[in-house]
Amino acid sequence: MADALSKRYRTTWALTDCNLSIPAGHVVGLVGPNGAGKSTLLNLAVGLTPPTSGSVEVLGRGPGSSRAQLARVGFVAQNPSLYTALSVVDHLKLGARLNRTWDAPYAQRRIDRLGVDPGRRAGGLSGGQLAQLALTMAIAKRPELLILDEPVASVDPLARRDFLTDLADAVGEADMSVILSSHLITDLERVCDYLIVLTSARVQVAGPVKELLAGHRVVAPPDDADDRRSPSVISIGELADRAAQDPAWSAPQPSLEDLVLAYLSRDPTPGGNRTVLEARQ
Numbered sequence: 001m002a003d004a005l006s007k008r009y010r011t012t013w014a015l016t017d018c019n020l021s022i023p024a025g026h027v028v029g030l031v032g033p034n035g036a037g038k039s040t041l042l043n044l045a046v047g048l049t050p051p052t053s054g055s056v057e058v059l060g061r062g063p064g065s066s067r068a069q070l071a072r073v074g075f076v077a078q079n080p081s082l083y084t085a086l087s088v089v090d091h092l093k094l095g096a097r098l099n100r101t102w103d104a105p106y107a108q109r110r111i112d113r114l115g116v117d118p119g120r121r122a123g124g125l126s127g128g129q130l131a132q133l134a135l136t137m138a139i140a141k142r143p144e145l146l147i148l149d150e151p152v153a154s155v156d157p158l159a160r161r162d163f164l165t166d167l168a169d170a171v172g173e174a175d176m177s178v179i180l181s182s183h184l185i186t187d188l189e190r191v192c193d194y195l196i197v198l199t200s201a202r203v204q205v206a207g208p209v210k211e212l213l214a215g216h217r218v219v220a221p222p223d224d225a226d227d228r229r230s231p232s233v234i235s236i237g238e239l240a241d242r243a244a245q246d247p248a249w250s251a252p253q254p255s256l257e258d259l260v261l262a263y264l265s266r267d268p269t270p271g272g273n274r275t276v277l278e279a280r281q
């Protein structure tokens, strides 16, 4: 839960007046262009950086407020920091020592499946293998909330598919909530049931995916229209004009990709292009 949460780095506002209230039990997709503020929001949620103003609560408490609270949240940063001198198996042993809820069979199974030599030092792993090890550590901790900052960016397509399947299974088995930032909308489409779109440091839209899709329409010209623009996002004003002029204009429900792209292409600057998908309740 974020309440008027803002973060400034020197002169840059990385997050502005962010209000969110996400119920537990969701797999939340966080999407936005480079520099939108996604990592900042996730870092605030795990207590890695303090807010400039406003407040954030995770699982009902301040982030990182106690050891017990830290144990409830798993986090994989965009560039996961592991101990380069320690081997894969050393990491798993460390995980077991530090976490009372450590799921050793799961961790072992996942490492076996990845085909990574358990004796290999983390410093000698590829970027993708490091990401996989960090993910394994985070899930094996069996947190109540798992926060993943672009976890699959450096992972190959097959491993990405397996990871998403793993994640969905882990959520089902362990009653775990997940917040996952990604640029890959198809991945979000596969696993997320809650969406946050962040652009230019501001939340543009947030809510359960089903409700968001049901509450929006893509406006498409009829087949015989003179105006042959492809179905696209149009402004609310334009939609009203179109519908008044020609009720044959169809307005089907968007896909998640339509919805995300519409909000990403919205210019949030004051007086900017307010083009959005039409919302119909």
Ligand SMILES: Nc1ncnc2c1ncn2[C@@H]1O[C@H](COP(=O)(O)OP(=O)(O)OP(=O)(O)O)[C@@H](O)[C@H]1O
Binding pocket: 009, 010, 012, 013, 014, 032, 033, 034, 035, 036, 037, 038, 039, 040, 041, 078
């Ligand atoms: N430690 C920092 N010091 C100064 N500015 C920062 C710092 N961290 C982030 N920023 C700035 O804050 C803004 C938001 O950055 P952030 O990393 O949160 O974006 P992001 O959405 O995660 O981007 P990406 O998709 O590229 O990872 C950017 O303008 C960035 O340059």
